Amino acid sequence: MKLNAGIVTEKLKETKKFYTEVLDFGVRFENDFYLLLHTPNKTAEISFLQPNHPSQKPIFQSAFNGRGVYLTIEVDYVDDVYKQLKEKGIPMEIDIRDEPWGDRHFAIVDPNGIGVDIVTYNPPEE
Helix, strand or coil: CCCEEEEECCCHHHHHHHHHHHCCCEEEEECCCEEEEECCCCCCEEEEECCCCCCCCHHHCCCCCCCCCEEEEECCCHHHHHHHHHHCCCCCCEEEEECCCCEEEEEEECCCCCEEEEEEECCCCC
């Protein structure tokens, strides 16, 4: 079984630019109302769909309202990714920090208002 989360958004162009230029995602498929992206290592995908498209049933037509969704991207070296994004001038929603449960992470926000938590998991300190 494979999971592909999808977000219905008016901001397909901005979303494509953010995920490909900021996070180095690739485009798996794209047309005028749908965008399927993959992570740099091609192990996960996320899709974006234009709202109210006539080819879609009502369940897939309402636009995301910008609240209540987050994404977590696990990386091997979170400090390196943080530095790269800071150098690109990407605003940080949460600056890099260590959590008591072992995560080292920071967060940014995509054009749709989705929080993107970028993390390296570490075992918690005793």
